[in-house]
Amino acid sequence: MIDRIHDHPHSRIWILIFLTMIFSVALIVACQPREQSGGDTTQAPAEAETSLADPPDPGDPSAEEVPPDDPAMIEAAWGSSPHADSYVVTAEGMNSSCARCHAPVNWIPTMDEIPESCLTCKFEVDPPPPFIEESVWTHVECKVCHEMKKDEVEPGFAWLEIAPIDEYAEVASTTELCNKCHIVEGIPAHVTITVEGSHVGMLCTECHDAHDTQATCSTSGCHEDALSAASTTPGHDEDHKDVHCVACHTAGELSVGLIEGEWTTLMVEEPGSEVENTPFISHNVVLEAPCERCHFNDNPWGLSVSVSVP
Numbered sequence: 001m002i003d004r005i006h007d008h009p010h011s012r013i014w015i016l017i018f019l020t021m022i023f024s025v026a027l028i029v030a031c032q033p034r035e036q037s038g039g040d041t042t043q044a045p046a047e048a049e050t051s052l053a054d055p056p057d058p059g060d061p062s063a064e065e066v067p068p069d070d071p072a073m074i075e076a077a078w079g080s081s082p083h084a085d086s087y088v089v090t091a092e093g094m095n096s097s098c099a100r101c102h103a104p105v106n107w108i109p110t111m112d113e114i115p116e117s118c119l120t121c122k123f124e125v126d127p128p129p130p131f132i133e134e135s136v137w138t139h140v141e142c143k144v145c146h147e148m149k150k151d152e153v154e155p156g157f158a159w160l161e162i163a164p165i166d167e168y169a170e171v172a173s174t175t176e177l178c179n180k181c182h183i184v185e186g187i188p189a190h191v192t193i194t195v196e197g198s199h200v201g202m203l204c205t206e207c208h209d210a211h212d213t214q215a216t217c218s219t220s221g222c223h224e225d226a227l228s229a230a231s232t233t234p235g236h237d238e239d240h241k242d243v244h245c246v247a248c249h250t251a252g253e254l255s256v257g258l259i260e261g262e263w264t265t266l267m268v269e270e271p272g273s274e275v276e277n278t279p280f281i282s283h284n285v286v287l288e289a290p291c292e293r294c295h296f297n298d299n300p301w302g303l304s305v306s307v308s309v310p
């Protein structure tokens with residue numbers, strides 16, 4: 001191939017012209033806001049176009065763990081979830097910055113907050129109004145996680161990175177999608193979920209339904225028999241029916257407490273903050289479950305101290 005180019009100087013010019021054309025097409029496409037098309041901003045446009053038209057490739061990580069499901073069930077599951085009921089307002093009557101995660105389609109980024117991938121996009125943004133009415137709040141709707149075509153969700157999932165121009169970014173896994181919002185830094189009373197301990201490496205959606213967001217320790221075929229009458233494991237008994245699995249099995253720094261009838265792990269208390277005694281389910285779960293976490297000397301709940309572990 002290289003030899004032939006050397007033999008025919010003209011072909012070199014044509015290759016140069018051809019490459020220049022491809023490059024400019026690439027540039028133009030990359031800078032266009034795409035209407036309802038989505039696709040990956042980091043991929044070559046030609047590739048992104050075909051991957052949209054074709055059915056999901058089984059080798060494509062973003063299509064891999066997608067089960068076929070009934071649309072009405074999905075709609076109902078989502079409708080019952082906190083993602084469909086995410087309206088918030090601060091004590092000061094502000095919520096526009098909250099919309100970034102609580103209603104991404106309502107969110108108007110400031111010039112500083114526009115993702116780097118869009119710095120070549122030419123659109124002006126006015127400073128966002130501080131308050132968005134509940135009646136126009138869009139919650140965490142389908143299109144935040146799915147590219148849409150004529151109000152129908154496209155197969156697979158993606159992240160609506162720049163809502164005003166319907167620009168999507170590819171995500172490598174469901175966890176990467178969930179983490180777009182569930183990694184929360186510097187926002188009071190919010191905690192980043194980090195899966196550690198025995199479950200390290202598991203996807204959020206191996207335990208959580210992506211639409212109703214529910215998870216229990218005994219779903220997905222896991223730990224179904226943990227509390228069965230036949231269990232001889234200490235703690236897996238009637239005495240502890242109000243104790244959440246993680247209250248015994250957490251490995252983290254979280255403390256435990258009795259909140260509204262259930263024993264659970266608690267959010268780390270920041271001095272002077274309002275998060276005191278806020279339940280927060282640990283995602284750092286291990287086999288070891290020390291009885292002294294609750295049955296310690298002079299514990300405030302009056303639990304017996306002389307429990308013995310076989």
Ligand code: HEC
Nearest residue numbers: 082085086087101102140144177178180181204208210213
């Ligand atoms: C666009 C941002 C966003 C994405 C993406 C997202 N979430 Fe959420 N999620 C939220 C917000 C905001 C809430 C809180 C809603 C409320 O109650 O106000 C929430 C609530 C939840 C809750 C309930 C929390 C509680 O305190 O009970 C679970 C569980 C959850 N999400 C799981 C997931 C999973 C799993 C994924 C990935 C499939 C995901 N979320 C993706 C923003 C997001």
Ligand code: HEC
Nearest residue numbers: 088089090095097098100101102181182183184187190191
């Ligand atoms: C980076 C994403 C992000 C931002 C920004 C954000 N939140 Fe959240 N918020 C979440 C997620 C995820 C949850 C659910 C998990 C949890 O409870 O920690 C949540 C939960 C909540 C909850 C508890 C659920 C409920 O509805 O009762 C409140 C209250 C809340 N957020 C208020 C706010 C307010 C007010 C702001 C703006 C000042 C804000 N959040 C900004 C991601 C965010």
Ligand code: HEC
Nearest residue numbers: 065066074075078140141142145153155156157174205210
């Ligand atoms: C927070 C992100 C999120 C939201 C919001 C969301 N989905 Fe999904 N959806 C997912 C993920 C992730 C999967 C893949 C499920 C898995 O791997 O367990 C999925 C799977 C699906 C599937 C099946 C797989 C496919 O590609 O055909 C359909 C259909 C679907 N969603 C429709 C919807 C509809 C309709 C809504 C709104 C009512 C919605 N989704 C809202 C994240 C979301």
Ligand code: HEC
Nearest residue numbers: 175178182193195199202203204207215216217279280281
């Ligand atoms: C090994 C299983 C498992 C994995 C993996 C997992 N979760 Fe959970 N998660 C649970 C269980 C169980 C609960 C408690 C549900 C309950 O008791 O209502 C929970 C609770 C939550 C809550 C509510 C926390 C609270 O108490 O306020 C959020 C938010 C959440 N998970 C998000 C995520 C996200 C995001 C991921 C991925 C980064 C993830 N989870 C991965 C099992 C899991």
Ligand code: HEC
Nearest residue numbers: 217223226227233234235236240243244245248287288289
């Ligand atoms: C009162 C504390 C307590 C509670 C609540 C509890 N466990 Fe355990 N669990 C233990 C102890 C102690 C062991 C044995 C640990 C060891 O072998 O070092 C154990 C062992 C296990 C094991 C290993 C296999 C076995 O059965 O011995 C699994 C899996 C498990 N627990 C899951 C769960 C699940 C799921 C829940 C909630 C449905 C739960 N546990 C609730 C204390 C508890």
Ligand code: HEC
Nearest residue numbers: 234235239247248256263290291293294303304307308309
């Ligand atoms: C997360 C807190 C917690 C942990 C950890 C815990 N327990 Fe308990 N335990 C309780 C609660 C709550 C009760 C119920 C007290 C009641 O009914 O008044 C209880 C009751 C008991 C009882 C019967 C009543 C009594 O006080 O004698 C025994 C025995 C017991 N636990 C043994 C254990 C053993 C053994 C372990 C370790 C494998 C353990 N517990 C770990 C919270 C805990």
